[in-house]
Amino acid sequence: MSADCIFFRIISGEVPGDFVYTDEEMIAFRDINPVASTHILLVPREHIASVQDLRPGQENLMGRIIFRARELAEQEGIASRGYRLVVNCGPEGGQVVPHLHVHLIGGRRLNDKMG
Ligand code: DGP
DSSP, rough: TTTTTTHHHTTTTTOOOOEEEOOEEEEEEEOOOOOSSSSEEEEEEEESGGGGGGGGGGHHHHHHHHHHHHHHHHHHHOTTTTTTEOOOOOOGOOEEEEEOOOOEEEOOOOSSOOO
């Protein structure tokens, strides 16, 4: 855990977030720089720096985060139209915030490019 990580500060309540879901193991809030009308970040409360830092035993946590993204897509009214889940990992993967997160993006036709 690091006090200079913005997601740590949002999880701890020091920095406000536009929350759409919280429970004991994860939070979900709107991205400050949305690329579509729905752009939500799902973040485990436990500090895990990236996908590469996942440990055995955390598979179900990731499954629950994906499942929650599916529920939020329904809540946002984009489930039937489709959406994208993105997990950036490390510098070349485009990860900027060093705390594992899943982007839920939708509400418009997304570009086909994958990088
Ligand atoms: P990534 O490149 O996958 O590490 O994406 C990090 C995302 O976090 C990026 O889309 C912008 C978002 N973000 C950064 N700082 C804040 C913040 O203070 N609040 C919110 N809501 N989102 C933030």
